[in-house]
Amino acid sequence: xxxxxxxxxxxxxxxxxxxxxxxxxxxxxxxxxxxxxxxxxxxxxxxxxxxxxxxxxxxxxxxxxxxxxxxxxxxxxxxxxxxxxxxxxxxxxxxxxxxxxxxxxxxxxxxxxxxxxxxxxxxxxxxxxxxxxxxxxxxxxxxxxxxxxxxxxxxxxxxxxxxxxxxxxxxxxxxxxxxxxxxxxxxxxxxxxxxxxxxxxxxxxxxxxxxxxxxxxxxxxxxxxxxxxxxxxxxxxxxxxxxxxxxxxxxxxxxxxxxxxxxxxxxxxxxxxxxxxxxxxxxxxxxxxxxxxxxxxxxxxxxxxxxxxxxxxxxxxxxxxxxxxxxxxxxxxxxxxxxxxxxxxxxxxxxxxxxxxxxxxxxxxxxxxxxxxxxxxxxxxxxxxxxxxxxxxxxxxxxxxxxxxxxxxxxxxxxxxxxxxxxxxxxxxxxxxxxxxxxxxxxxxxxxxxxxxxxxxxxxxx
Amino acid sequence: xxxxxxxxxxxxxxxxxxxxxxxxxxxxxxxxxxxxxxxxxxxxxxxxxxxxxxxxxxxxxxxxxxxxxxxxxxxxxxxxxxxxxxxxxxxxxxxxxxxxxxxxxxxxxxxxxxxxxxxxxxxxxxxxxxxxxxxxxxxxxxxxxxxxxxxxxxxxxxxxxxxxxxxxxxxxxxxxxxxxxxxxxxxxxxxxxxxxxxxxxxxxxxxxxxxxxxxxxxxxxxxxxxxxxxxxxxxxxxxxxxxxxxxxxxxxxxxxxxxxxxxxxxxxxxxxxxxxxxxxxxxxxxxxxxxxxxxxxxxxxxxxxxxxxxxxxxxxxxxxxxxxxxxxxxxxxxxxxxxxxxxxxxxxxxxxxxxxxxxxxxxxxxxxxxxxxxxxxxxxxxxxxxxxxxxxxxxxxxxxxxxxxxxxxxxxxxxxxxxxxxxxxxxxxxxxxxxxxxxxxxxxxxxxxxxxxxxxxxxxxxxxxxxxxxxxxxxxxxxxxxxxxxxxxxxxxxxxxx
Numbered sequence: 001x002x003x004x005x006x007x008x009x010x011x012x013x014x015x016x017x018x019x020x021x022x023x024x025x026x027x028x029x030x031x032x033x034x035x036x037x038x039x040x041x042x043x044x045x046x047x048x049x050x051x052x053x054x055x056x057x058x059x060x061x062x063x064x065x066x067x068x069x070x071x072x073x074x075x076x077x078x079x080x081x082x083x084x085x086x087x088x089x090x091x092x093x094x095x096x097x098x099x100x101x102x103x104x105x106x107x108x109x110x111x112x113x114x115x116x117x118x119x120x121x122x123x124x125x126x127x128x129x130x131x132x133x134x135x136x137x138x139x140x141x142x143x144x145x146x147x148x149x150x151x152x153x154x155x156x157x158x159x160x161x162x163x164x165x166x167x168x169x170x171x172x173x174x175x176x177x178x179x180x181x182x183x184x185x186x187x188x189x190x191x192x193x194x195x196x197x198x199x200x201x202x203x204x205x206x207x208x209x210x211x212x213x214x215x216x217x218x219x220x221x222x223x224x225x226x227x228x229x230x231x232x233x234x235x236x237x238x239x240x241x242x243x244x245x246x247x248x249x250x251x252x253x254x255x256x257x258x259x260x261x262x263x264x265x266x267x268x269x270x271x272x273x274x275x276x277x278x279x280x281x282x283x284x285x286x287x288x289x290x291x292x293x294x295x296x297x298x299x300x301x302x303x304x305x306x307x308x309x310x311x312x313x314x315x316x317x318x319x320x321x322x323x324x325x326x327x328x329x330x331x332x333x334x335x336x337x338x339x340x341x342x343x344x345x346x347x348x349x350x351x352x353x354x355x356x357x358x359x360x361x362x363x364x365x366x367x368x369x370x371x372x373x374x375x376x377x378x379x380x381x382x383x384x385x386x387x388x389x390x391x392x393x394x395x396x397x398x399x400x401x402x403x404x405x406x407x408x409x410x411x412x413x414x415x416x417x418x419x420x421x422x423x424x425x426x427x428x429x430x431x432x433x434x435x436x437x438x439x440x441x442x443x444x445x446x447x448x449x450x451x452x453x454x455x456x457x458x459x460x461x462x
Numbered sequence: 463x464x465x466x467x468x469x470x471x472x473x474x475x476x477x478x479x480x481x482x483x484x485x486x487x488x489x490x491x492x493x494x495x496x497x498x499x500x501x502x503x504x505x506x507x508x509x510x511x512x513x514x515x516x517x518x519x520x521x522x523x524x525x526x527x528x529x530x531x532x533x534x535x536x537x538x539x540x541x542x543x544x545x546x547x548x549x550x551x552x553x554x555x556x557x558x559x560x561x562x563x564x565x566x567x568x569x570x571x572x573x574x575x576x577x578x579x580x581x582x583x584x585x586x587x588x589x590x591x592x593x594x595x596x597x598x599x600x601x602x603x604x605x606x607x608x609x610x611x612x613x614x615x616x617x618x619x620x621x622x623x624x625x626x627x628x629x630x631x632x633x634x635x636x637x638x639x640x641x642x643x644x645x646x647x648x649x650x651x652x653x654x655x656x657x658x659x660x661x662x663x664x665x666x667x668x669x670x671x672x673x674x675x676x677x678x679x680x681x682x683x684x685x686x687x688x689x690x691x692x693x694x695x696x697x698x699x700x701x702x703x704x705x706x707x708x709x710x711x712x713x714x715x716x717x718x719x720x721x722x723x724x725x726x727x728x729x730x731x732x733x734x735x736x737x738x739x740x741x742x743x744x745x746x747x748x749x750x751x752x753x754x755x756x757x758x759x760x761x762x763x764x765x766x767x768x769x770x771x772x773x774x775x776x777x778x779x780x781x782x783x784x785x786x787x788x789x790x791x792x793x794x795x796x797x798x799x800x801x802x803x804x805x806x807x808x809x810x811x812x813x814x815x816x817x818x819x820x821x822x823x824x825x826x827x828x829x830x831x832x833x834x835x836x837x838x839x840x841x842x843x844x845x846x847x848x849x850x851x852x853x854x855x856x857x858x859x860x861x862x863x864x865x866x867x868x869x870x871x872x873x874x875x876x877x878x879x880x881x882x883x884x885x886x887x888x889x890x891x892x893x894x895x896x897x898x899x900x901x902x903x904x905x906x907x908x909x910x911x912x913x914x915x916x917x918x919x920x921x922x923x924x925x926x927x928x929x930x931x932x933x934x935x936x937x938x939x940x941x942x943x944x945x946x947x948x949x950x951x952x953x954x955x956x957x958x959x960x
Binding site for chain 1: 584585586587589590594597599600602603604605606607608610614618
């Protein structure tokens, strides 16, 4: 993430309003790309659902795509952070040679573990074998896309990434439209898969061009899973946390609808929450663009001070500056996102109409806006905690998030319709408060952590 | 089992050969009735240890303590810091004077009762605060990362020493201050058994020289650095640590033994109680050398006169001064022969420079480089032995040569003067067994050489005084006997119940 921010800052330095906008939208795309894209893709396909497919068939497809995104994000969550960290460490020691090796290894792992999991998952569903096969394929391809995104952060070729996603998404829509005629529901899904595959191969070819290296097994990466065990746990817990409220609604609420056996959906709840996610794009963009660029410079200066034999006082001064920038950035995000969320809440009725929501969903939409607001702040806190390598703190936050989201959502279901959405919102708030207090505690004693976390036996007297 | 004597050795016996090691080895061999064990402090497991001696049967169950390795199975290491831990450490950091030693005892007891956790002391917040107050946040411009690591690297081994396992023994005997001395003090505090200290070289003085020359102590290289102050900071930290090691060792030692008067004075200056110190010089077995030269008669009419130089050919022995002095002597005395005996492999370029000097001065026919030889073969033929060292402790050759009946000329360093002129009134009454020259002064050295070789009567007197002095005061038998008496006396001491 940091590297991207740095490139973006260069774009900003070209100092024109146009470049500002371009950088801003790139930032938005990169930071929230996966979410936004999955939701947009669903929306576009939703608009064209009337022709060719029965309503039930379209719902099967829609649920499949949701499942694909949900479980691929949860599944890749396990490896994503480890790979990110591993790559960052490799790049830090200027080791580019093995990047391709790492990609191959992690892709292999994803496929080898992901395929049986997906097959077993879809096995009991009452769908045609061909459809199930495409569903498994969709899951794997989307997993690979998330993985490729990690590696693309190294390249920083935003045009190519954006174009890849655009072309691929267009292929998905067009393919689905075109193939549903001759092949029906299966064709619809196949079209989607083809489009996603286009995205993956687009990204993959870009990576191949950048890192030409023979594929091989990367043992270092394997070791990282053990030595940085917090990262897979965090990735799993956090991504599971994001989807926990949906999963609880599918499993535990009477309002959930089983379209075909095991394919469950909860229109009433899902719709507003997905739409609410779209509103956090500005916060993520501004965080990536303004805060991370400026903050990252201070961050580097702070650590430079530490290593370049400065006095404690000057290290402290640098730290205070960094904390200052962090606070300012946080404030900016708070103001901007606060305004966006407030507007969304005010104009919720209008928005509900646009998305053809039932009046019953209005309060859910409002509280989901609030929840998304807390969630985006939570993400920012987590990113900053990661900057200081406070993995244990993030672990606590991620676990608190998944547990509170499960428990509170379950509780709100017991309380009835009026409470829907509050579980998610409060889970985000609780986790945010925890993350924020951990972060501010860490910042208070940052210089202490910086030094004393070093193992005492690492360096010997020469 | 409880051993009679436990040596506490730092980087020496039985893994490293050298002066202290052979001293320990011969002492153990000489006292077969006493049961010895040892706690050997070595730097790290990374260096493979190899026992360099055939261990005598009364030296058993020695243990090795690795100073810089992460410890396992350490005794008394706590999980937490107790409430009084930090105040005691803080007090200790303020210095050892003025009640600081009781703080040290406090810290020792806390470490051994589990009230101190190395984990907390290295990574904990309280220890961090102590470090910051030592560093002085507001007043210091010194590189903090260097200070931090120096603090860690210097304190961690000490913390580990404070938890080290101690073999059971009636007497603890350290062969240096430093970590070994601190461990001896700890042994005394914990077991109440007597702690003896023998210093060959002065540990603190040697560290002081090392630290002054060290480049592993980081110093700031910015444009605005004031060298003398920047050096002082971290060097000072190390210096204070080693100084307190000495102070602690001297304070808790029941008796302090050292090789010669000069060392005694340094120890007193470093804070040792004069009443505890006893000078016990190194000794030789006189029968091995006695009167080897004397049997052949005096130097009157002898041609040529043979002058010997014994020592490694290295700059600190200052062979060049010797060669220049020889030039002067050769011009004044006529025919002489010079034998230089010692290995040249340690500093070959210096050896070459010395040979060149010999050629330049036209002494090729006079001076012979014999390399590493058994000096005993040459003692019968030597008429004079010269030592021009810049630094010495108590050179054995100044025991062997006089014992053989050879007068000596030596520079005024280390124990040389007392070896040749006598240590106390009684000793001095024997008369000089040689002459003392000024270091790095060829003219003065030549004056001494010519003075002795030009006067057969003086030569005779010096030869005799030397033989008597060594037999009377530097007999190994007496030395071992003295240590045996000391050991027995302290072994018998009852441990007082507290």
